[in-house]
Amino acid sequence: MSSVTKNEQAQDLQDQFYLQAVDDGLANIGQEFTDAQYNLQKNELKAWILLIASLDEDLRGSDNSTYIFDAISFADKLGIDSRKARGRIVADIFVKLSHNFIDLRSREDSNGEQDIYHTAFIYKVRYHRKTYRLEIGIPPDLKPYLFALKKGTFVSLDVKDILALDTVSSMRVYIFLRGLERKGVFSVSIQDLRAGIGLTTEYYNDFRRLKQKILEPAAIEIRKHTSCKHFFIEDNGSKGRKATHIHFGFSQETESDDIFFNTSPEMAKIVKSKFSPSVQLVIRFAMDAGFNPRYIGNKFDKLSDDLIIANFNYVLELVSKEKKSGKEKAPDVYGRYFLKAVEENWAQSNHQSEKMLKKSVEREKNLKIQQNMKEIQEHDDMATAADYYRNQAKEFIDGMKFSDLNNFVEQNLKMLNRLAGKNVFNKDKALTRKKNYREYKLLVQFTVGKMIIGELETQNPVSLF
Numbered sequence: 001m002s003s004v005t006k007n008e009q010a011q012d013l014q015d016q017f018y019l020q021a022v023d024d025g026l027a028n029i030g031q032e033f034t035d036a037q038y039n040l041q042k043n044e045l046k047a048w049i050l051l052i053a054s055l056d057e058d059l060r061g062s063d064n065s066t067y068i069f070d071a072i073s074f075a076d077k078l079g080i081d082s083r084k085a086r087g088r089i090v091a092d093i094f095v096k097l098s099h100n101f102i103d104l105r106s107r108e109d110s111n112g113e114q115d116i117y118h119t120a121f122i123y124k125v126r127y128h129r130k131t132y133r134l135e136i137g138i139p140p141d142l143k144p145y146l147f148a149l150k151k152g153t154f155v156s157l158d159v160k161d162i163l164a165l166d167t168v169s170s171m172r173v174y175i176f177l178r179g180l181e182r183k184g185v186f187s188v189s190i191q192d193l194r195a196g197i198g199l200t201t202e203y204y205n206d207f208r209r210l211k212q213k214i215l216e217p218a219a220i221e222i223r224k225h226t227s228c229k230h231f232f233i234e235d236n237g238s239k240g241r242k243a244t245h246i247h248f249g250f251s252q253e254t255e256s257d258d259i260f261f262n263t264s265p266e267m268a269k270i271v272k273s274k275f276s277p278s279v280q281l282v283i284r285f286a287m288d289a290g291f292n293p294r295y296i297g298n299k300f301d302k303l304s305d306d307l308i309i310a311n312f313n314y315v316l317e318l319v320s321k322e323k324k325s326g327k328e329k330a331p332d333v334y335g336r337y338f339l340k341a342v343e344e345n346w347a348q349s350n351h352q353s354e355k356m357l358k359k360s361v362e363r364e365k366n367l368k369i370q371q372n373m374k375e376i377q378e379h380d381d382m383a384t385a386a387d388y389y390r391n392q393a394k395e396f397i398d399g400m401k402f403s404d405l406n407n408f409v410e411q412n413l414k415m416l417n418r419l420a421g422k423n424v425f426n427k428d429k430a431l432t433r434k435k436n437y438r439e440y441k442l443l444v445q446f447t448v449g450k451m452i453i454g455e456l457e458t459q460n461p462v463s464l465f
Helices: 002-014 031-035 042-054 071-078 086-099 140-145 159-164 168-182 190-196 207-225 265-274 277-288 305-324 331-344 353-399 402-411 413-420 427-432 438-452
Strands: 016-018 026-030 066-070 101-105 116-120 124-128 133-137 154-158 187-189 232-235 245-249
Touching: 016 438, 026 031, 026 042, 026 140, 026 159, 031 101, 031 154, 031 168, 031 190, 042 071, 042 086, 042 159, 042 168, 066 071, 071 086, 071 133, 086 116, 086 124, 086 133, 116 140, 154 159, 154 168, 159 168, 159 207, 168 190, 168 207, 187 190, 190 207, 190 245, 207 232, 265 277, 277 305, 305 331, 305 353, 353 438, 402 413, 402 427, 413 438, 427 438
Parallel strands: 016 066
Antiparallel strands: 026 154, 066 133, 101 116, 124 133, 187 245, 232 245
């Protein structure tokens, strides 16, 4: 009996991975997760994203791996009141996750058939109240959706953004639309939107209710709490026409003179303070055709966005046609056209208002796609660089003689202990170079840092910034 127990203990040790709660940087989740069906409360979803962010490629483990972390560190990241039993509260959040299910489905084929994978988020939870040690197990088949196994199959979410949002509906909107954005899709049917953010009750079949109760509050939250200060959601409904789709866009906060680079920063700030992002964008395009924002003054103060956008686009179309036909006028002439078009509403007079507003949506969509592709490339480049340094660090550690590794650890033991936090860095475990030990992961992290700042050489240094 004792030998069996020892074997079980050895197996438990071999499959244990220690996590550090990571609330900074990006959490990469499988593309399929963004529009999966699940029903979680706010702290359950935040804890799940925080867990994913804390799992890197060294922590995938075997099918029956146990993931161990300090429950108090998770409580700190989740903002749980320090006067309460925080460790138990975090443990109970994961217990609730063990009772909640995620449903992953492929697209339906022509016969309506689809692949289905249905599982609990967590299959095992064990909490030790004296040490705040929390052990959890993740279903093996769910792991491929939590790791970036193939480039391009994952969505990068900023962990700080998720933790900062106030409601589960804003988190669901954020995650689902980020998933679409990763595919280069910026429009979605209202029916698919409801399914994607988990609204299965008939209560939200009324789009006005969906818009007022979910979409508009979510947009306000996302703009207020995340880095996407110009996030927007628009629908294609109008007077007498029922909305069928929504159009959306994310963008990071940028400096005024980055957007309006060919005017003064002061004028750029005035434009940004007076007009919505959509009007700012059409003004920016008009400036390329000769328009000067100084022409505006207070002329547009009481005018609707649609009137300004439709008429600016009408003049932009006119400029394009005249350039193609060789009848191009001087920039200052076109500059005055924009003002005159708005004052006299040329677009409406020529029955072009609706067409010009659609043009604006398409132009904005194309710009958002370009920005999105740039952000994706930056994220991919960052991930590539991080992977490079991590692999170099492992080669450095694994290639050292025992005596050299011992000296390296001794020389840097103070810093390694600081990195280890409450649980002291175990030098003996580090010297075994076993990848399932927490000490090996910490040693890799420390070595990566040394390489990035140039204290340790790499074969072909790459930039993380």
